[in-house]
Amino acid sequence: MPNSNQHAALLVMDVQNAIASRFSGNGEVLLPFQKAVEAARSHHIPVIFVRLAFREGFPEVSPRNKTFSKIAEAGWGAMTPTDFGAQIHESVEPLPGEPIVTKLRVSAFTGSDLEVILRGRQIDTLILSGISTSGVVLSTLREAADRDFALTVLSDACLDNDPEVHRVLTEKIFPRQAEVLTVEAWAAALD
Structure with missing residues (x-):
């Protein structure tokens, strides 16, 4: 394993059933995620999966939180840790021993x-991938940078409902x- 990979990890964020299902033809759009996971594993880079999930009844969700209160009201995707919607999508299924981190807000760090x-x-x-570019990827990148992590974003292993927002973030902000x-x-570059 090259020295530059000794202290790196690939984060696969919010690639879970309830979120991935929002992208039509998700099998094909998830191919970059699969390739990233395969590359990390073949180069002995740890893969860490991050998902969003709440307790039954959503006690962690404040009515003042515009995003998550809508999810709680709708019961969106039944998002408790044991529900299908909170499970990592089968296309990037974790191997035994690969951590699954459960978060309570947009950033992978918050509540996890x-x-x-x-x-x-x-x-x-950290090598970042996830759904969505303007959500978990942006929030995690900002927080990780503030915590002094070196960062790489895999632009095609990030999805967003708004292609222009994705472009601006990956080309100008990130x-x-x-x-x-x-x-x-x-x-x-790993070889």
């Missing part, structure tokens, strides 16, 4: 034990704090 896992494994470099690469370019 992600940082404990990263610090325990001496990880200082490069200020992270290296932005396609999965293919990132995987090639």
Whole structure:
């Protein structure tokens, strides 16, 4: 394993059934995620899965939280940890021993034990992928940068409902704090 990968981890964020199902033909649009997971595993880079889930009845959700109160009101995708909607999508199914981190807000760090896992494994470099670019990826990138992690965003392993927002983030905003690469370019650089 190359030295540059010793302290890196791939985060696969919110690629769970309730969220992935919002993208038509999700099998094909999830191929970059599959390729990123395969590349990480083949180069001994830990893969950490992050999902959004709440307790039964959504006690963590404030009515003042515009995003999550709508989810709670609608019972969106039955988002408790055991519900189908909260499970990692089968196209990127975790292997035994690969952590699944449950978060309570947009950022992968908020309400989760992600940082404990990263610090325990001496990880200082994060490779980010997720659904959505303007949600979990943006929020996690900002928080991770503030926590002094080195960052790479896999532009084609990020999805957003708004292609223009995705473009602006990956071309103009993210490069200020992270290296932005396609999965293919990132995987090639690992060899």
